[in-house]
Amino acid sequence: MKCDICGKIPQFGHNVSHSNRHTNRKWLPNIQAATLVINGQKKKLNVCTRCLRTHNKANN
Secondary structure (H helix, E strand, O other), rough: OOOOOOOOOEEEEEOOOOOOEEEEEEEEOOEEEEEEEEEEEEEEEEEEHHHHHHHHHHOO
């Protein structure tokens, strides 16, 4: 659950209800398995969608 490019990992915090009760929750990064060409070589990486989008914009 970690982005191989930017190192993004799950973040933790609380849900806060109307009565102000705090319950634990976790925000997960949107990690996708992708095959990317880096330095002319194909590599299978787990990347977040933000890094995937940036990579695609830079290489088009």
